[in-house]
Amino acid sequence: MFVGRRPGWRLPDNDATPEAVFWSRREALALTASAGFSALARPQRSQAALPEYPPHTSRFGLSQPLTAEKYATSYNNYYEFDSGRARAPQAGSFKTKPWRVVIDGLVEEAQSFDLDDFLGKVPLEERLYRHRCVEGWAMAVPWIGFPLKVLVNLARPLGSAKYLRLESFMDPETAPGQKQFWYPWPYVEALTIAEADNELSFLVTGAYGKALLAQNGAPLRLATPWKYGFKSIKSIVRLSLTEERPITFWERQQPQEYGFWANVNPDVPHPRWSQAWERLLGTDERRPTKIWNGYGDYVASIYATLDKEPLFK
Amino acid sequence: MITPWQDRSGRFYPFKAVVFAGLLLPGVWTAIAFGLGGLGALRLNAAIHLLGIWALRFLFLSLLITPAKEILHWARLVQVRRMVGVAAFAYALAHLLFYVAEQSFDVATVADEIFFRGFLTVGLAALLGLALLAATSTDKMMKKLGGRRWRRLHRLVYAIAVVATLHYLQQLMLGEREPIVMLGLLYWLLLYRLLGVTLAQGPLGLFSVVLMSIAAAVLTALTEASLISVASGVAFGRVLVLNFSLELGIRPAWIVALPGIILACAGIAPRYQALTGMKTPSASAVRPLSRRP
Numbered sequence: 023m024f025v026g027r028r029p030g031w032r033l034p035d036n037d038a039t040p041e042a043v044f045w046s047r048r049e050a051l052a053l054t055a056s057a058g059f060s061a062l063a064r065p066q067r068s069q070a071a072l073p074e075y076p077p078h079t080s081r082f083g084l085s086q087p088l089t090a091e092k093y094a095t096s097y098n099n100y101y102e103f104d105s106g107r108a109r110a111p112q113a114g115s116f117k118t119k120p121w122r123v124v125i126d127g128l129v130e131e132a133q134s135f136d137l138d139d140f141l142g143k144v145p146l147e148e149r150l151y152r153h154r155c156v157e158g159w160a161m162a163v164p165w166i167g168f169p170l171k172v173l174v175n176l177a178r179p180l181g182s183a184k185y186l187r188l189e190s191f192m193d194p195e196t197a198p199g200q201k202q203f204w205y206p207w208p209y210v211e212a213l214t215i216a217e218a219d220n221e222l223s224f225l226v227t228g229a230y231g232k233a234l235l236a237q238n239g240a241p242l243r244l245a246t247p248w249k250y251g252f253k254s255i256k257s258i259v260r261l262s263l264t265e266e267r268p269i270t271f272w273e274r275q276q277p278q279e280y281g282f283w284a285n286v287n288p289d290v291p292h293p294r295w296s297q298a299w300e301r302l303l304g305t306d307e308r309r310p311t312k313i314w315n316g317y318g319d320y321v322a323s324i325y326a327t328l329d330k331e332p333l334f335k
Numbered sequence: 336m337i338t339p340w341q342d343r344s345g346r347f348y349p350f351k352a353v354v355f356a357g358l359l360l361p362g363v364w365t366a367i368a369f370g371l372g373g374l375g376a377l378r379l380n381a382a383i384h385l386l387g388i389w390a391l392r393f394l395f396l397s398l399l400i401t402p403a404k405e406i407l408h409w410a411r412l413v414q415v416r417r418m419v420g421v422a423a424f425a426y427a428l429a430h431l432l433f434y435v436a437e438q439s440f441d442v443a444t445v446a447d448e449i450f451f452r453g454f455l456t457v458g459l460a461a462l463l464g465l466a467l468l469a470a471t472s473t474d475k476m477m478k479k480l481g482g483r484r485w486r487r488l489h490r491l492v493y494a495i496a497v498v499a500t501l502h503y504l505q506q507l508m509l510g511e512r513e514p515i516v517m518l519g520l521l522y523w524l525l526l527y528r529l530l531g532v533t534l535a536q537g538p539l540g541l542f543s544v545v546l547m548s549i550a551a552a553v554l555t556a557l558t559e560a561s562l563i564s565v566a567s568g569v570a571f572g573r574v575l576v577l578n579f580s581l582e583l584g585i586r587p588a589w590i591v592a593l594p595g596i597i598l599a600c601a602g603i604a605p606r607y608q609a610l611t612g613m614k615t616p617s618a619s620a621v622r623p624l625s626r627r628p
């Protein structure tokens with residue numbers, strides 16, 4: 023628990039106004055929710071009322087404010103719902119309730135549960151994370167969720183487990199992008215056990231004080247902020263512990279361009295573009311990319327002995 | 336100096352004015368949307384995309400003018416060909432400027448990126464070609480070069496169209512429709528030109544235009560299926576048969592077939608009129624370049 027301790031990855035405090043606006047807006051939303059107006063926000067009511075972090079304002083070292091909610095919820099890559107480059111995935115009929123989640127593979131006790139039941143039992147917290155897409159855009163989002171390891175430990179992984187494989191849903195009827203059979207659906211991502219165990223690895227169920235929207239990966243997505251965004255798999259239905267390294271979606275599709283590790287590094291360009299800079303959603307600004315997306319203090323040690331791996335692809 | 340809305344005698348010329356306004360429209364729309372926040376979270380990037388796609392569309396439109404003139408017996412079209420071509424260049428230049436702006440006017444990065452990223456190098460080649468043609472598009476340059484040399488130089492536009500389409504295709508995401516449609520339309524334009532100078536030795540007949548449109552569509556379907564199949568390893572035939580279902584929407588090949596067939600159908604009218612002697616096409620279609628009251 024983080025009571026009384028402010029982990030260093032938490033974005034430092036600041037008195038700037040945009041966030042003050044954001045927080046007052048959130049209180050207003052919580053009110054609407056408790057008045058029963060917003061069906062979407064309702065399940066989040068208890069959670070929105072409990073930002074474990076008090077209503078601080080927060081800002082990045084490089085004076086990067088939170089990305090405005092309208093941009094973080096409208097500029098998304100979610101190819102299951104949007105095959106083109108419109109970046110406005112239409113996930114209208116996508117049903118995220120009820121949502122079953124399975125944990126299996128090399129575990130002592132495989133689990134299968136309804137997400138809402140589980141969320142009633144786990145304390146949620148809010149984290150302000152940077153998010154860096156491999157295509158060169160970036161945002162800063164107040165995610166709500168819980169550490170990935172909480173969920174994984176529930177199933178008690180065996181000693182032989184080396185990787186965590188995460189799998190997204192499969193339903194071509196509501197997700198027309200999945201009819202494009204040349205892509206290896208469903209979306210699959212994976213982490214090493216050490217990565218999954220890291221305190222930064224976060225499972226997300228909400229953002230901006232509300233239940234997560236479909237285009238952001240509802241009802242359950244990953245956030246691994248030191249890696250390129252495509253590692254942060256959306257709409258997770260299954261977590262499996264494995265001994266062999268899983269082949270991820272993009273690794274299978276375009277191995278020349280995308281690998282297993284995908285850690286952010288300004289000095290390792292993508293074959294088709296430089297990674298030296300990032301464009302901030304909602305601004306005309308570009309900013310230098312930071313190695314590990316600025317989270318090196320918390321994650322670099324994971325990779326100390328892995329220097330032969332292509333860590334940044 | 337003749338403005339884009341005047342004829343050679345300096346009088347207001349509605350046909351040219353309308354075309355000119357049409358050419359300005361996407362740019363004006365982009366500028367307004369940019370200013371009013373209608374271009375989303377990364378408006379500079381959105382503007383790059385819009386200006387790039389319109390540059391390519393106008394480039395293709397300039398190549399369509401001669402075929403459309405021949406099919407529709409509408410000689411007046413030629414009077415706006417240079418204007419459309421210059422518009423393509425203007426949009427491409429604005430496209431580059433917005434890219435420079437997106438890189439925070441850091442010209443060193445821009446130069447670096449253009450040098451190292453294949454698709455940007457290719458884009459630059461297309462832009463330089465367009466610049467050359469735009470610079471030689473004035474009456475003065477036309478006279479200076481002489482008709483034959485000028486025409487030979489401006490045949491370069493076909494190569495530029497190929498290079499610009501390549502720049503677009505290098506950014507292709509599998510399953511995306513518009514880049515493949517543009518490739519198919521490029522096939523159509525090249526085929527028309529090729530058949531015109533070889534088989535037909537002159538304007539193609541309407542029936543040939545229809546056949547050729549179907550050929551361009553078939554080529555498009557084959558190319559799309561090969562691209563997807565090679566990139567993903569799925570069977571070529573599986574992608575090809577998609578063209579006969581609506582599972583993933585209307586496929587590019589059908590869209591490519593359409594304009595040529597529509598043009599050919601529209602071409603029936605002037606030929607019918609010519610046959611029945613209602614009016615002679617050339618007299619009605621060509622407006623004298625310098626008109627006296």
Ligand code: HEM
Pocket residue numbers: 107380383384385387388389390391394427430431434449455458459460461462465499502503506
């Ligand atoms: C120095 C010259 C050029 C540069 C640096 C350049 C740069 C770019 C960039 C950065 C993108 C978008 C990449 C992205 O963010 O996804 C792009 C896309 C594009 N460019 Fe260019 N370009 C150049 C010349 C041209 C020319 C001459 C044309 C056409 C005549 C053209 C047509 C396009 C098209 C159609 C797209 C795709 C638009 C879309 O996806 O909606 N470009 N170009």
